[in-house]
Amino acid sequence: MSTALTPQPGIMDIALYQGGASQIEGRENPLKLSSNENPFATSPNAIAAIAKVTAEVHRYPSIDHLDLRAAIAEVHGLDPARLICGVGSDEILSLLAMAYAGPGDEVLYPEHGFSMYRIFALAAGATPVVAPEAGRRVDVDALIERITDATRLIYIANPANPTGTALDMAELTRLADAVPASCLLVLDGAYAEFFDGYDGGAALVSARDNVVMTRTFSKLYGLGGLRVGWGYAPQAVIDVLNRVRGPFNLSSVALAGAEAAVRDRAFVNMCLTENAEQRARLIGGLRQLGIGCDESQANFVLARFTDEDEAIKADAHLKAAGILVRLVKGYGFPDALRITVGRPEDVSRVLAALGSFGETT
Ligand code: PMP
Numbered sequence: 001m002s003t004a005l006t007p008q009p010g011i012m013d014i015a016l017y018q019g020g021a022s023q024i025e026g027r028e029n030p031l032k033l034s035s036n037e038n039p040f041a042t043s044p045n046a047i048a049a050i051a052k053v054t055a056e057v058h059r060y061p062s063i064d065h066l067d068l069r070a071a072i073a074e075v076h077g078l079d080p081a082r083l084i085c086g087v088g089s090d091e092i093l094s095l096l097a098m099a100y101a102g103p104g105d106e107v108l109y110p111e112h113g114f115s116m117y118r119i120f121a122l123a124a125g126a127t128p129v130v131a132p133e134a135g136r137r138v139d140v141d142a143l144i145e146r147i148t149d150a151t152r153l154i155y156i157a158n159p160a161n162p163t164g165t166a167l168d169m170a171e172l173t174r175l176a177d178a179v180p181a182s183c184l185l186v187l188d189g190a191y192a193e194f195f196d197g198y199d200g201g202a203a204l205v206s207a208r209d210n211v212v213m214t215r216t217f218s219k220l221y222g223l224g225g226l227r228v229g230w231g232y233a234p235q236a237v238i239d240v241l242n243r244v245r246g247p248f249n250l251s252s253v254a255l256a257g258a259e260a261a262v263r264d265r266a267f268v269n270m271c272l273t274e275n276a277e278q279r280a281r282l283i284g285g286l287r288q289l290g291i292g293c294d295e296s297q298a299n300f301v302l303a304r305f306t307d308e309d310e311a312i313k314a315d316a317h318l319k320a321a322g323i324l325v326r327l328v329k330g331y332g333f334p335d336a337l338r339i340t341v342g343r344p345e346d347v348s349r350v351l352a353a354l355g356s357f358g359e360t361t
Pocket of ligand 1: 089
C-alpha cells in the first residue's frame with residue numbers, strides 16, 4: 001500500500017524567504033541597504049585570493065578547512081579544533097537543529113528572532129516555541145520561563161536582527177546559567193563584531209559544555225556572495241556536527257576569499273570605524289526627523305514610523321529615490337523599516353529622502 005509523500009508537519013505553512021530583492025523595478029543600480037551587507041564591499045586581498053584560486057577549481061576543496069580554521073583561530077584567539085565552517089552561518093544553525101532536535105523536542109527563540117530559527121526547527125520535525133520580548137529587546141526571563149525538559153536548542157541573535165539591540169555579558173551569563181545540560185544555547189553572532197567590546201560569547205563557549213557561537217563572513221567581511229560562516233563549540237558538539245555536514249561543503253573559492261578577508265585587519269578596522277560613525281549619524285538624523293529609532297549595536301537600524309501605512313509609504317518614497325531598504329513586517333514590526341548603515345554619502349541620501357518624505361506627509 002502506498003501513502004502520500006508528506007513533508008514534516010508545519011513545513012507547508014512556511015512562506016518562502018522574502019529577503020533577497022536587489023532591484024527596484026525601472027531603476028538601474030539602486031542603493032541597496034536592505035540586507036546588512038558591507039557598503040565598502042570586500043577586502044581587496046580577498047578579491048585577489050579568489051582570483052588566484054580560480055585557476056585550480058578542477059580540484060575538490062579542502063575537506064577539513066584547516067587553513068581557514070587556523071586563520072580564524074589566530075585572529076580570535078580560539079582553539080582551531082573547536083571550530084567548524086559552513087555555507088553561511090545558516091548552515092551551522094541548521095546542522096545544530098538537524099543533529100540535536102527532532103519530533104517531540106522544542107526549539108526556543110525570542111519573538112523577533114531571525115526567521116530561519118522557526119524553519120530549522122520545523123525542518124527537523126521539532127516544535128518551535130517563541131518567548132516574548134520586552135521593549136524590542138530579548139527578554140532573558142521570558143526565555144528562561146519557557147525552558148522545559150523538551151527544550152533542546154535555544155537560538156538568540158546578539159546583537160539581534162532586526163532590532164539591533166544586544167544583551168550584555170551579565171545577561172547572557174544569567175541565561176547560560178539557566179540552560180539545562182540537555183539543551184544547547186546557540187549565540188548567533190552574525191552581527192557580533194559591530195557590538196563594541198563583545199567577543200560573540202566566545203568566553204562563555206570556552207567555559208561551558210552546552211553553549212555554541214556562530215559567526216558569518218556575510219556582513220562585516222563583505223562576502224555574502226561566497227556564503228561562509230563558522231561556529232565555535234564544545235569539542236563534543238563539533239564532533240557531532242562534522243558527522244552530519246557535507247564533506248566538501250565550502251568551495252575552494254569561498255575558503256580562499258574568507259581566509260584572506262579574516263587576515264585583512266586594516267580593511268576590517270576601517271569598516272568598523274566607519275560603521276560606528278555612520279550609525280550614530282543615521283540614528284541622530286532619523287530622530288531629528290521625528291522617526292523612532294533605538295540605539296543599535298549592529299550595522300543596521302530599525303526606523304519606526306507611526307503605523308504600517310506610514311512605513312509602506314516611506315518604503316515607496318525611498319524606492320522612488322533609488323534606495324532599497326527592508327520592510328520588516330515578517331519579523332513582527334509592520335510599522336518599521338530596517339536600514340543598513342551605509343557609507344557617509346549613503347547615509348546623507350537616506351536622510352535627505354526621508355526628509356523630503358516628511359514634507360509630503
Ligand atoms: N543570523 C542572523 C541574525 C542574520 O541576520 C543572518 C543573515 N540575515 C544570518 C544569521 C545568516 O547569515 P549567513 O548565512 O549569511 O551567515
